[in-house]
Amino acid sequence: MPLYALVDCNNFYVSCERLFDPKLEGKPVIVLSNNDGCAVSRSAEAKALGIKMGIPLFKIKDLVKSEKVVVRSSNYALYGDISARVEDVLSQFSPRIENYSIDESFLDLSDLPPETDLHDFGTQMRTTVLQWIGIPTCVGMGSTKTLAKLANHIAKTTPSMGGVCHMTAERADDLFANIDVGEVWGIGNASVKQLKSIGVHTVLDLKRLDLKIARKLLTVTGERIVQELNAIACSALELEAKPKQATAVTRSFGKAILHYHDMQEAISFYAARAGEKLRKSKQECCHLTVFIRTNVFNDDPKYSASNSIRLPIPTNDSRVLMDYAMPILKSIWRDGYRYAKAGILLNDLVDEGCGQGHLFHTPSAPKNSAVMHVMDRLNKQMGRGTVFQAAIGIKRDWSLRSNFHSPRYTSSWADLPKAKC
């Protein structure tokens, strides 16, 4: 009998911040997205104050002040480290594990002995992750991934379950009758509208929907979802990460860019980061796109543009990427706008050294890639930004806002948490 579990960390970013800063316990805490834009993780206390997921910080300024809400910038060095630890601990319970997102893992528990008490087993997973890593979780179990995900939602929203819910066939219909169809994994806002227009309001309605109608309305994806709700597994675990087809480095600016020179710096910086990402995954790119745009939320005059180039030889050398990005930027730049965001997209990725050669160009000499590897090593060992190309500028007035950043507790000797003796 197939059995899947979804283990989901409760308000993960906030939990990571609390782990090393116990003062945050019991207080409303929010973590902001990149550039300190929106609330992307909220403690239970912050949710109780009515702070909604994704709300921009400026809209809740007064509430933050009056209720003493603790605000943190996102600290991905910390969250990434803690996420890897959680996954490592979970892999003790089943070696077949899919790291679905930074705070969710699917486990294949089909090989458990049939007499296993699943509620106990789920509780044991939760307590182990809580003790070893200090991160609270909820566990949902079911015979398909869709059912496990729904069970997790129930575990999270029903305190009496003790954080663990096993969706058995007997209890499924009763539970489903009270859950909005929008909670089903893969059913987005547009699908919800369509489903409600034909009278499908709850998960139970969707489960009982005729497969042909599901397919007609929501394509083959919808048909699969209905099958998964009926305990017919249509998707297995993805145990190995697929090699990436594309990668991107895009950021909003801390303050608007008005001058071409600053934009050159920013694009060079993104090209350098993009090259670093490619080298890390041992890939090269064949296609490069640069885009720039003004703010879409305010009243600034609007402009947005992008342009691409196919590279004669695949590369992951930051300097080559910069060289190609600059003329593209020149072709799309217009004076007189306040630019709020820009980025670099790299497409058609190939494995390092496997790209098609070129009749008139010779690939970059090994000596050149050695320079890149030395840079990567220095930046890894001594902190990002230890060595960089001068083109990306030194002051970087435009760089990301990150005003409430916690220390890199687990990745920097200087930032280790302190314990009083």
Place this chain on the structure above:
Amino acid sequence: MRVEKASTAIRCALPIYSSAVSAGFPSPAEDYLENKLDLNEHLIHHPSATFMVRATGDSMTGVGIFSGDILIVDRSIQAKHGSIIIAVINAELTVKRLYRRKGVIRLEAANPAYPSLNVSDDMELWCWGVVTAAIHQYGGAALSRSFNDS
């Protein structure tokens, strides 16, 4: 079911010995070369549950913990009588020795100049982790580097 996963800790290898090989003759020691000693392997048994924290203050000098030392903290170990633990006191990570005998729970300092803290029934004791080792580095260079490299 418990499947122990092989450690993926970054290895920090120190050769047991190393010597230049004179030309012409193979090293007579070659056959005897064993594995390299790895401090991580010696100090860290549960990599995913182990964190490092920096000690500040001198209330634990009696057990060899000095201000500025790096403490290895294993959260997977159950604290018992005599364990050096990181406890959360007044919402602060604090290093103490756990006394737990005949229903009495006390958090002791290891320096007569500091008082012990009796934990009464109505107090919530929150053990953050168990200290398994203290790393004390000698010489001003090591200390100033640890504090100043940001």
